[in-house]
Structure formats: structure tokens, C-alpha cells
Amino acid sequence: xxxxxVVSETGGGPPKRRxxxxxxxxxxxxxxxxxxxxLVMSVPLGDEAPLAPESQLMATFxxxxxxxxxxxxxxxxxxxxxxxxxxxxxxxxxxxxxWLVWDRLVEVARPDSRFDxxxxxxVPDFEGRERCDAQVQALxxxxxxxIVFIAPDNxxxxxxxxxxxxxxxxxxxxxxxxxxxxxxxGARMDTxxxxxxxxxxxxxxxxxxxxxxxxxxxDPVGVVLTGAVAVTRQGxxxxxxxxxxxxxxxxxxxxxxxxxxxxxxxxxxxCQLLDVDVRPGPHxxxxxxxxxxxxxxxxxxxxxxxxxxxxxxxxxxxxxxxAYISDxxxxxxxxxxxxxxxxxxxxx
Amino acid sequence: MNxxxxxxxxxxxxxWSELAKVARPDSRFHxxxxxFIADFEGSxxxxxxxxxxxxxxxxxxVFITPxxxxxxxxxxxxxxxxxxxxxxxxIVRGFLALDSGTVQAxxxxxxxxxxxxxxxxxxxxxxxxxxxxxxxxxVTGGSAVSINGVRFxxxxxxxxxxxxxxxxxxVVDARTxxxxxxxxxxxxxxxxxxxxxxVPVDWIITPTRSIHVDSPGRxxxxxxxxxxxxxxxxxxxxxxxxxxxxxxx
Numbered sequence: 051x052x053x054x055x056v057v058s059e060t061g062g063g064p065p066k067r068r069x070x071x072x073x074x075x076x077x078x079x080x081x082x083x084x085x086x087x088x089l090v091m092s093v094p095l096g097d098e099a100p101l102a103p104e105s106q107l108m109a110t111f112x113x114x115x116x117x118x119x120x121x122x123x124x125x126x127x128x129x130x131x132x133x134x135x136x137x138x139x140x141x142x143x144x145x146x147x148x149w150l151v152w153d154r155l156v157e158v159a160r161p162d163s164r165f166d167x168x169x170x171x172x173v174p175d176f177e178g179r180e181r182c183d184a185q186v187q188a189l190x191x192x193x194x195x196x197i198v199f200i201a202p203d204n205x206x207x208x209x210x211x212x213x214x215x216x217x218x219x220x221x222x223x224x225x226x227x228x229x230x231x232x233x234x235x236g237a238r239m240d241t242x243x244x245x246x247x248x249x250x251x252x253x254x255x256x257x258x259x260x261x262x263x264x265x266x267x268x269d270p271v272g273v274v275l276t277g278a279v280a281v282t283r284q285g286x287x288x289x290x291x292x293x294x295x296x297x298x299x300x301x302x303x304x305x306x307x308x309x310x311x312x313x314x315x316x317x318x319x320x321c322q323l324l325d326v327d328v329r330p331g332p333h334x335x336x337x338x339x340x341x342x343x344x345x346x347x348x349x350x351x352x353x354x355x356x357x358x359x360x361x362x363x364x365x366x367x368x369x370x371x372x373a374y375i376s377d378x379x380x381x382x383x384x385x386x387x388x389x390x391x392x393x394x395x396x397x398x
Numbered sequence: 399m400n401x402x403x404x405x406x407x408x409x410x411x412x413x414w415s416e417l418a419k420v421a422r423p424d425s426r427f428h429x430x431x432x433x434f435i436a437d438f439e440g441s442x443x444x445x446x447x448x449x450x451x452x453x454x455x456x457x458x459x460v461f462i463t464p465x466x467x468x469x470x471x472x473x474x475x476x477x478x479x480x481x482x483x484x485x486x487x488x489i490v491r492g493f494l495a496l497d498s499g500t501v502q503a504x505x506x507x508x509x510x511x512x513x514x515x516x517x518x519x520x521x522x523x524x525x526x527x528x529x530x531x532x533x534x535x536x537v538t539g540g541s542a543v544s545i546n547g548v549r550f551x552x553x554x555x556x557x558x559x560x561x562x563x564x565x566x567x568x569v570v571d572a573r574t575x576x577x578x579x580x581x582x583x584x585x586x587x588x589x590x591x592x593x594x595x596x597v598p599v600d601w602i603i604t605p606t607r608s609i610h611v612d613s614p615g616r617x618x619x620x621x622x623x624x625x626x627x628x629x630x631x632x633x634x635x636x637x638x639x640x641x642x643x644x645x646x647x
Contacts (some may be wrong), residue, residue: 163512164426166490172426228428242504250425251511355439 082111082121090130090141090148095326101131127184143328147288151280154321162204163251172225173203173277173290176319178343183208185341186275191313195272197221200303201295202250203277205317211248214239221260221271221307223298225250231301232257265305267291274302274314276337281316282324285349288337295335296356303357308354315339323347407646409586411530413542416583425467425513431517432552435465435539438581440605445471445579447468447608449478449519451601453535453575459483459495461564463557465539467579473510476501483527485560491526492635494519524636524644528567536561536570537577538599544590547598547611549578554596563636567644570618577601587607595622 087106093099101107108118113342122139123345125131129145152169159174161167186192186209197219200210213220214236223231228243234247246252260268302308316337325343330336336355338368340347414431421436423429437570448454448471459481462468475482479498486494501509508514541551549557564570589647592598594613598614621640626632 114413161491162426163516164424164487166486166488225426226428229423245505246508246511246514249508249511249513252508252515254425 078113079117079120079124080262082113082117083124085087085111086121086125087130090125091146092229095142095143095146095150095324096328098140098143098329100140103138113146144288144334147280147324147328148290151288151322151324153278155279155319156160158319158321160204169290173201173205173279175204175207175362178319179205179306179317180208182317183212185346186315186317187212189315189339191273192275192315197269197271199271199298199308201276201298202253203290203317204250205277206275207248209275209317210234211244212237214244215241216249219342221243222253222257224254227294227297229259231298233260233264233268262305265301265307267306268305268352270307270309271312274299274308274312276314276335278316278318278322278337279335280322280324281318282326282328283340283347283349284327284330284351285316285337285340286313286328286330287316287337289335299335299356310357313338314355315341317341320344400545409542411552412482413584415587417581420581420583422466429625431541435463435467435541435553437466437469438605440581441579442470442474443468443605444603445474447603448537448577448579448601449474451535451575451577453577456534458532458534459530461533461536461560463517463538463560465579466512467512467539467581468537471537471579472515473506476506476509482519483522483530483533484519484574485556486516486588487512489556489559489631489636491521493522493524495522495526495530496520521635524563524567524639527564528569528644531569532571533564533569533574535575535577536564537579540580540584542584542586543578543580543599543602544586544588545602545611546589546611547578547600547602548590548592548596549592550592558597558619559621559631560597562595562621563640565618566621566640572618575600576616577603581605595619 090394102110104115104118108115111118111332122131126133129142130149131139132142135137142345148170153175155169155174156167158177159167159169162172162174162175165171190197196219198213199221200206201221202225210220210222214234217237220234220236222234224230224232234255236244236255239256243256247256258264262311276287278289278296280288287295299308314337316336316339318340320342323340330353334356336353338349340349417431417436417438418429420438420440421431422438424434424436427433454460458476461483462472462475464484464487465509472482472484476496481498482496484494484496486492494515496509496515501518509518538549538557540549541553543549561570561576576597576599577599580602582604584605585604597619598611598616600611600614602609602611621637628636631637
């Protein structure tokens with residue numbers, strides 16, 4: 051769990067980069083932890099050189115191996131570092147991206163009704179997002195789509211409402227996919243109910259939960275709208291909060307609701323747009339268009355969209371109480387989609 | 399008498415497994431009852447009965463906690479044009495006020511949700527609340543409550559703190575009524591002794607029972623700064639306001 055959770059006892063409050071310290075009583079390993087974290091975060095994104103060897107770090111910080119190891123273990127536990135036996139200790143780029151962007155995002159984010167500004171738990175709405183709405187509404191892919199997939203992000207609430215008002219069908223996952231995928235039908239709803247139906251609190255009151263059969267019978271979605279923690283200019287998408295866009299994308303592919311050519315549009319604040327070269331993993335989601343309040347960015351080179359899944363992370367038992375999600379995952383496990391294809395083609 | 403601490407472990411498993419049969423999941427917290435106070439079948443009936451109480455009929459602003467179980471009451475109160483005072487979840491952004499007439503017809507259910515209150519209600523300071531006159535009625539949800547009005551289980555401390563803050567600014571007094579909404583399975587039919595700072599309630603309203611607690615033995619509250627020291631809760635806006643002294647409008 052991200053370090054932000056350390057300061058979020060009540061599930062709210064602004065995340066602090068540093069815990070405030072008194073002079074005495076701070077364990078030495080915590081000081082080493084803070085210094086190591088600062089060191090790791092100061093290295094440019096995408097620089098994948100391993101950390102210096104332990105002996106060098108011990109000398110740099112003037113601590114014993116035990117103290118250093120304790121600090122390193124904590125960073126590994128926080129998923130900022132990973133140890134590759136025989137090769138060294140490396141920075142987990144996706145975690146580093148999240149920590150960097152979360153620190154920026156809290157400056158422009160709008161609070162969630164429950165998580166407040168703890169942006170590690172949700173994808174927030176943000177200043178200027180209304181200018182993103184207008185751009186998306188003008189896109190032919192969106193305007194022409196009869197059925198759209200929209201992530202349950204706070205930043206996409208207005209677009210969910212817009213889609214309903216235009217009579218579209220909206221496929222939306224419940225928060226964290228915990229209660230499955232929902233279908234809202236804007237052509238079969240009372241207009242007065244739409245503002246509530248567009249919210250997380252309201253959507254389930256007006257939606258049908260999609261069974262496996264429903265998913266397979268549904269028409270393909272015309273466009274996929276998602277928020278993110280961050281997106282690179284190459285379109286690499288880092289998902290956020292308790293949602294699993296990778297899984298959602300895999301589900302859509304598996305059920306034939308999306309294809310590699312289905313437009314994936316990421317809506318983000320400009321502080322979430324990274325101009326760095328971070329190598330995508332084989333299952334990292336990819337956006338075709340990135341819409342920020344200042345304008346849209348089309349990645350110059352198209353990254354291949356994943357058609358597999360980081361299967362180990364999504365074995366049944368990771369909290370999905372909907373039987374059909376577990377069933378779907380089991381079904382996917384028994385098909386080719388469960389195997390991890392090697393990325394083909396150009397790196398970017 | 400058993401203390402709530404004894405009873406909490408004895409009762410919680412049973413209460414939560416019963417509650418799961420009648421409760422509605424939270425949009426974000428799903429079925430994790432330790433993170434929210436769940437809405438349940440029959441909460442709208444509870445709301446109707448609360449609205450017929452004398453203390454509700456007196457009029458004025460009603461304080462309602464940001465629980466899911468109190469959402470039906472919020473919706474009905476909004477539909478009647480009653481002003482509502484509420485805290486944000488976890489009190490992190492302090493108090494919210496929803497004035498009469500703010501919500502257009504047809505949007506009451508939306509405004510009553512936590513997402514909706516964030517859209518429609520406005521943040522208010524303790525100074526602004528104290529200028530608004532006395533509160534006759536406070537309504538809270540609960541994890542569990544004993545037959546003599548002692549709430550226990552997860553989350554009950556927030557209402558104790560809300561009571562303390564409202565006491566310190568003088569908008570509640572001995573005549574203020576406190577109502578707890580719960581499902582029948584959340585009522586423990588034995589008397590429990592609360593701790594000094596616990597705030598016992600006057601009414602326990604379930605879908606089938608309206609239980610009046612005679613002489614709950616409630617005192618005006620005070621903020622226990624010693625318990626809050628070092629916690630994030632101490633930094634919420636109304637407590638910061640109390641620390642520097644509530645500035646009169």
C-alpha cells in the first residue's frame with residue numbers, strides 16, 4: 051500500500067510528502083527510508099539503472115547493513131523497489147510514476163465524497179476538467195457511438211451524464227469492479243434521474259448488472275473513456291485508484307466488446323501527462339488519444355494494445371464478490387488470453 | 399452491566415452477518431461495514447417515523463450524519479424544504495449546510511447522497527452554524543445500539559465529536575433530541591453502560607420499532623483534546639476553528 055495510507059488514518063486529509071518529525075525518537079531506519087525515497091524519486095523517470103550496491107549505500111548513509119535492509123524492505127513492501135536476485139535492486143517505474151503524479155495531482159484535484167483528497171484511492175475530478183468534456187463531446191468516435199465504455203472515475207461523471215442525455219448506452223464498471231459491470235441505458239431512463247445515475251452513489255439504482263451472457267450479446271463499444279493516474283505522450287496508461295483498467299480492457303476484449311482498433315481516450319489534467327520514455331509492460335493499457343484541458347495529444351507512434359492480462363494479479367479470490375467476474379476470469383484462464391504474449395513490434 | 403467493549407466482540411459478528419442480508423453496499427466501500435454505516439431495507443420507513451416526532455415537527459435545521467442509513471431521511475427532509483446540517487465523511491472537510499430551496503424538484507434523491515451533498519450543500523464554519531439558531535433534532539446512524547440508547551461499534555466516535563462541537567458553540571442543549579436510525583438486527587436488547595464521553599440517544603428508530611429511551615443520562619459534550627492530540631482528526635476545519643476560538647460573525 052502506498053505511503054500515503056500511513057497518513058490517512060481517517061481516509062482523508064491531504065497526503066504529506068514527509069511525516070513531521072520531532073528530533074528524538076525517530077528510528078534510524080526511517081531516516082534512511084526517507085533519504086532513499088528522496089534519492090529514488092529524484093532520479094529521472096525511465097532511468098532504470100539499479101540502485102548502488104548495499105555496501106555503497108551503507109557507506110553513503112553511515113548505517114549498518116541491518117538498518118539499511120530494514121529501510122529497503124519497507125520500500126519493497128511499498129512497491130517502490132523490487133529486488134532481482136543476482137541482478138540488483140531496481141525502482142518500480144509504475145510506482146514511481148504514481149507517487150510523482152499523486153503529489154502534483156493533489157494541487158488540482160477535487161475531493162471525493164469519502165476519500166477526500168487521498169488520490170491514491172480514486173481517480174479524481176480536477177480543475178479544468180470541463181474543458182476536457184467539451185473536447186470529448188466533439189470527437190466523432192464519441193458522438194457517433196451508440197454504446198460507450200466509461201470508467202467509474204470522478205473526472206468522467208459529466209461525460210457519463212452527457213452520454214445518457216444523448217440516449218447512449220453506457221457500460222460502466224462499479225468502483226473497483228467489486229460488483230461487476232453495469233449497463234445504463236440513456237434511451238430508457240427518465241431524464242430527471244440521469245444526474246444521479248451518472249454518480250458512483252447513484253448508478254446502481256438505474257443499471258442492470260451485466261452477466262457473462264449479457265456481455266457476449268452486447269454490441270461492441272464505440273469508444274472507451276478512462277481517467278488515469280498518468281499517461282505518457284506515447285499513450286502508456288497508468289491506471290489509478292481501486293479500479294483495474296487493465297482488467298476492464300481485457301474483459302472487453304475477451305467478450306468481443308472492444309478490438310485493438312477501438313478508440314481509447316484518456317482524460318487527464320496536464321500534470322498527469324508525462325513526457326518520458328517509460329517502457330510499457332505487455333499488459334499495460336494504451337490510450338489512442340489523451341485529452342487535457344489545454345488540448346488533445348495523439349501519440350506519434352501507436353503502442354500495441356494488450357490482449358492479455360497480468361494474470362497473477364487477477365486470480366479469483368482477489369476480492370471479486372461477483373461470481374461472474376470469478377467465472378469470467380476462470381474462463382479466460384482456460385483460453386489463450388491467459389498466456390502472456392511477448393510484445394511484438396517496435397518498443398514504441 | 400456489560401460494557402460496550404464486552405458486547406462489541408460478542409455482538410459484532412452476529413450483527414454484521416444479519417445486517418448483510420438487509421443492507422445495501424456502499425459505492426466505494428462495498429460490504430466493508432467497518433468503513434461506513436450501511437443503508438438497509440426499511441430506512442425510508444424509519445425516516446417517515448422520524449418526521450412525525452415532535453422534535454422534527456418543531457422545525458428548523460436538522461443535523462443528519464453522513465451515513466448511508468440516514469440518506470432516506472435527507473431525501474424526505476429536502477423534499478419538504480427542511481434545511482439540513484451535515485458533516486462530511488470523517489468530518490474531514492467540516493460541516494455542510496443545505497438550505498431550503500436549493501434543490502430543484504426531482505433531484506432530492508441525488509442531493510441526499512454523499513456525492514449529491516458535495517454538489518448541492520455549502521461548507522459552513524462553526525461561527526456560521528452558531529449564528530443559525532438552536533438545533534432541536536440530531537439524527538445519526540449507527541453500527542449497533544443498546545436498548546438504553548448507547549451506541550457502540552465502528553464509527554460511533556464521530557457523532558460523539560459532532561455532539562461535542564455543537565455543544566461547545568451552544569446550538570444544542572438539554573432539550574435537543576437525538577435519534578439513532580438502525581435496522582432491528584442492530585439493536586442489542588440489553589442495557590449497556592457507556593463511557594463518560596459516550597452520547598446516549600433519546601430514540602432508536604428501526605423499520606418496525608420506535609424505542610424511546612427514558613432518561614438516557616446525556617450531558618452536553620466537550621471536545622477531548624487530549625484524545626485527539628497528534629491525530630489527523632484534530633486538523634479538521636471545525637476543530638482548528640475551536641482551537642483558535644470561534645470568531646463571532
